[in-house]
Amino acid sequence: MTAVVERSYDVVIVGSGAGGGTVAQALAPLVRGGRRVLVLEQGPRFDDEEFTGPELDMAGALYADGGGFLTAQGTMTLAFAHAYGGSTLVYTGTSLTAPEHVIRGWGVPGLEHADLLRRSQRYLTENNVHLLPAEEINDNNRLFVEGGARAGYRVEQFPVNVKGCRGSSLCNLGCPNQAKQGTNRVQLPRAEREGVDVVTRAEVLRIDPDRSVAVRVSEKPAGGKGRPGEWTPGDYRVSTRIVVCAGGAIGTTSLLQRSPLALPRAVGERFTCHPALILVAEHARPITNDVGHPKSYFVDRAAEQRFVLETCMYFPFTTAKALSGFGPDHSRVMRAFPRLQMILVLACDAATPGNRISVDDAGRPVVHYRFTRETVSGLVEGARASARIFFAAGAVRLHAPFADPPLLEARDADLVNERITARHFTEGKVAVSAAHLMGGCAMGHGARDSVTDSWGRVHGLPWLRVADASLFPDSLEINPYVTIMALADRAAEAVRADAPALLS
Amino acid sequence: MSVLAAVQPSFRAIAATVVPEAGTLDAGGWAELEGIVEQALAPRPPRLQRQLVTLIRVIEWLPLLRYGRRFTRLDPRRRARVLETLQNSPLLLLRRGFWGLRTLALMGYYARPAAAASIGYRADPRGWAVRR
Numbered sequence: 001m002t003a004v005v006e007r008s009y010d011v012v013i014v015g016s017g018a019g020g021g022t023v024a025q026a027l028a029p030l031v032r033g034g035r036r037v038l039v040l041e042q043g044p045r046f047d048d049e050e051f052t053g054p055e056l057d058m059a060g061a062l063y064a065d066g067g068g069f070l071t072a073q074g075t076m077t078l079a080f081a082h083a084y085g086g087s088t089l090v091y092t093g094t095s096l097t098a099p100e101h102v103i104r105g106w107g108v109p110g111l112e113h114a115d116l117l118r119r120s121q122r123y124l125t126e127n128n129v130h131l132l133p134a135e136e137i138n139d140n141n142r143l144f145v146e147g148g149a150r151a152g153y154r155v156e157q158f159p160v161n162v163k164g165c166r167g168s169s170l171c172n173l174g175c176p177n178q179a180k181q182g183t184n185r186v187q188l189p190r191a192e193r194e195g196v197d198v199v200t201r202a203e204v205l206r207i208d209p210d211r212s213v214a215v216r217v218s219e220k221p222a223g224g225k226g227r228p229g230e231w232t233p234g235d236y237r238v239s240t241r242i243v244v245c246a247g248g249a250i251g252t253t254s255l256l257q258r259s260p261l262a263l264p265r266a267v268g269e270r271f272t273c274h275p276a277l278i279l280v281a282e283h284a285r286p287i288t289n290d291v292g293h294p295k296s297y298f299v300d301r302a303a304e305q306r307f308v309l310e311t312c313m314y315f316p317f318t319t320a321k322a323l324s325g326f327g328p329d330h331s332r333v334m335r336a337f338p339r340l341q342m343i344l345v346l347a348c349d350a351a352t353p354g355n356r357i358s359v360d361d362a363g364r365p366v367v368h369y370r371f372t373r374e375t376v377s378g379l380v381e382g383a384r385a386s387a388r389i390f391f392a393a394g395a396v397r398l399h400a401p402f403a404d405p406p407l408l409e410a411r412d413a414d415l416v417n418e419r420i421t422a423r424h425f426t427e428g429k430v431a432v433s434a435a436h437l438m439g440g441c442a443m444g445h446g447a448r449d450s451v452t453d454s455w456g457r458v459h460g461l462p463w464l465r466v467a468d469a470s471l472f473p474d475s476l477e478i479n480p481y482v483t484i485m486a487l488a489d490r491a492a493e494a495v496r497a498d499a500p501a502l503l504s
Numbered sequence: 505m506s507v508l509a510a511v512q513p514s515f516r517a518i519a520a521t522v523v524p525e526a527g528t529l530d531a532g533g534w535a536e537l538e539g540i541v542e543q544a545l546a547p548r549p550p551r552l553q554r555q556l557v558t559l560i561r562v563i564e565w566l567p568l569l570r571y572g573r574r575f576t577r578l579d580p581r582r583r584a585r586v587l588e589t590l591q592n593s594p595l596l597l598l599r600r601g602f603w604g605l606r607t608l609a610l611m612g613y614y615a616r617p618a619a620a621a622s623i624g625y626r627a628d629p630r631g632w633a634v635r636r
Contacts, residue, residue: 053629056540056615066544068607074600136632167631176629290627291635316614316625321607325591326522327584334614338624428599429591 004214004235009197010035010503011495012213012240014204014255015042017086018484019468019491020246021183021191022123026492027244028194030499038238039191040202040215042251043082044226046089051174055315058173061225062090069250071369075427076275078367079435080248083174083226084200085184087248087435091481092171092295093180094158094310095129097121098476098483101303106473108443110454119486127161127181136167138292143283143341144311145297147393153299153385158310160293167292169313201229202236204247205363207259211463212239241503242463242495244456245441246488249273249470253357253440254365256451256458264447264459268358270351271367272475273434277345277379278314278322279386281395286338289313295344299385302348302477306374307382309389312344322431324401333399333407341395345382346436348477349375357440371427379432380422387416401430436480441466442473456491463502467491507545507553508538514564515541517576519609521583525622526613537612544611556608559601563590 011027013020016039024039031037043062051058059067062081069078081087097120103113137145148155165179178185192198205214215236220228245252249271256267294313301307314322316337323330333340349355349372358366383402390398391413398408403419412419424430444450447459456471458464467488469480476483495502508515516534520527529537545553564575567586571578575586590602613619628634 051629053627054617055620056611073596074603075596165631166629166633168629169627169631170629177631286624288635290625291631315627316620316623317611320610320614326587326606326609328524330522331524334623338626426592426599428596428603 002234004237007236007238008036009038009238009240011037011242011244012238013037013039013244013246014213015086015245015247015251015468016084016188016198017183017246017248017468018088018481019248019488020244021085021088021187022485022488023244023246023467023492023495024191024196024198025187026489027495028191028196030496031195035503037196039188039196039198040204040213041084041086041198041200042203042247043084043200044220044229045084045200046174046226048178050225051176053168053170053173053176055173055317062174071367073369073427076369076432076434078250078273078437079433080250080437083184084198085182085188088180088182088481089174089184090172091180091182091479092293093161094295094479095124095127095161095482096158096478098486099478102477108454108473109445111443115490116483116486119489120482123482123485123489124159127186128163129159129161131157131159132165132293132296136165136292137296138167138289139287140289140294140313140341141292141296141311143287143393144343144389147389148297148299150392151388153389155297155299157297158295160296162293165293169290169292169294171294173315199230200227202231204255205258207243207255207261207464209261211241211243212237213243242465242499244465244467244491244495246466246468248468249437249440250357250365250367252466252468252470254359254363256441257359258363261464262460264451266442266449266451268356268440270439270442270473271355271357271369272349272351272438272472273369274346274436274475275349275371275375275379275432275434276347277383277401277430277432278312278319279343279345279383279398279400280319280323280333280340281390281398282333282336283339283341283394284396287341289338289340289342300478301381301385305381306348306378307385308346308348308478309382309386310344310346312342314342323399324406324430329407341390341393343386343389345379345386347375347378347382348475349378351439351474376422376425380420380425383420384416387420436476438469438472438476438480439474441470443471444473454490455494456487457494462498465491465495506542507557508542511557511560511564513576514560517583518560518563518587518605519612521580521587522606522609523613524580526609533616533618536616540615541608541612544608555601556605559605
């Protein structure tokens with residue numbers, strides 16, 4: 001049996017995505033002051049040339065369970081990445097700031113929208129966030145704008161954080177041109193240049209009450225993508241003074257749950273995820289869809305109807321899985337790929353008792369999720385709105401998972417409300433997936449109903465911090481990475497402020 | 505170790521019902537499809553692998569009750585009816601099981617580069633540079 005290797009750091013950051021990468025950069029000044037800061041990332045570090053595009057190769061390398069992590073009910077898949085840069089490797093770079101009404105609705109004492117906005121603006125600048133020029137917009141997005149306007153919806157353009165985007169359309173499989181300005185391109189390299197250590201392929205098994213973390217560094221699998229870990233494979237015990245958990249909603253929450261710590265009872269609660277559906281429609285002629293930035297526009301109906309529509313473009317298997325049914329009708333839609341327009345419908349779900357994260361006997365995360373009537377209603381209304389936009393954009397045929405049969409012809413455009421109904425939402429038959437995983441370590445008043453304060457300090461354990469989407473006490477109703485960075489920036493500020501006492 | 509070997513004829517009949525074009529694959533095409541599915545199943549727990557094999561066996565023998573023939577002996581129309589029964593089952597367990605099997609068949613077929621090309625999918629890391 002190999003001995004556990006002992007290491008010592010002043011601060012350990014678990015995770016390197018939007019939360020962990022931000023904290024790593026923000027705590028780099030501690031290194032100049034002689035402190036040692038370590039980032040532990042479960043996934044590997046990829047070289048630029050390893051982002052090659054094939055769907056299964058990249059999904060298998062980047063995502064937990066290849067992107068098919070199932071809820072306990074087996075009715076929804078959750079997508080989150082394990083890699084240097086976390087899920088910032090696989091988002092589309094859409095950069096929105098938190099809506100004021102959402103932050104007010106969260107009611108977290110000490111958390112002000114103006115403060116989050118100020119911090120967000122800094123990262124929007126740092127990550128080169130801007131609107132793409134018209135000449136870089138493909139037909140799939142342009143048709144959404146035109147159809148949305150004709151159907152009476154307010155269509156807005158996504159600011160995106162790209163630099164040198166070549167329009168591969170492969171954002172969700174890791175940009176092959178290194179255009180997305182995720183933490184793997186911006187914050188982590190800066191932190192490393194300033195002396196922060198980053199160790200990849202390093203899974204944190206638990207956090208112990210003596211402020212040490214148990215870490216297992218794994219070998220690079222034969223033939224797999226990514227570099228070997230920076231430490232020799234094996235088990236480590238890292239003694240530290242401050243632990244910042246930033247492994248994402250599922251990673252952070254499950255880590256705390258398998259750690260023998262006196263934690264607030266609310267750990268695991270308030271999980272939300274913006275359950276999403278992919279809708280496709282067929283045009284008479286080919287359109288540019290699998291080239292160009294895939295997600296340039298959106299319609300925000302969160303406040304009124306609890307859904308958001310976003311342009312999207314997915315890959316053959318993902319698209320095939322998203323369509324309901326099988327057989328000749330399914331194949332016919334797939335063969336129309338060069339003529340397909342796609343819209344992603346996201347439901348703005350609300351934190352609900354029972355929708356939570358737990359761990360199984362082996363300490364692996366288990367996500368319990370049931371669709372509430374309101375969430376299904378958001379998906380149905382979003383699907384109806386998408387249908388109106390598709391047909392207004394000139395689509396000849398639409399595939400709607402909530403219709404039976406799922407194919408609607410243009411002549412049925414007036415029957416959208418009758419054909420697309422909640423009656424046809426059958427769990428285990430409709431492909432629902434989610435990539436905006438939130439909650440589990442919610443901020444709030446105190447240990448009775450939350451896990452941390454508004455600065456990410458875990459109630460009762462001042463040396464333990466949270467700095468990722470698990471802090472959200474409810475759905476954000478928009479793409480979350482900018483808000484995660486803003487909250488992580490707050491958490492890092494609190495660590496710096498408390499460092500003299502905690503590190504002495 | 506192969507998960508599908510014990511139920512290969514049944515799996516192929518199911519896959520060709522889910523994606524009719526799979527029925528035209530040659531031996532090399534089937535090997536590629538099944539290789540993708542095996543690769544997806546390999547890291548999954550043995551219990552899940554056994555459940556999948558059991559489900560495929562159930563699908564093979566279930567039609568005896570209604571049609572007096574096994575799944576692999578049915579015509580395409582009746583095969584589709586059997587799968588539709590599972591897809592629309594009032595039991596979530598059966599719907600989920602079929603959903604998983606359907607997902608594997610779609611993965612095996614559409615993750616092949618030849619299938620992506622055949623439906624006109626042309627995404628390229630070089631993006632606009634190769635399309636304008």
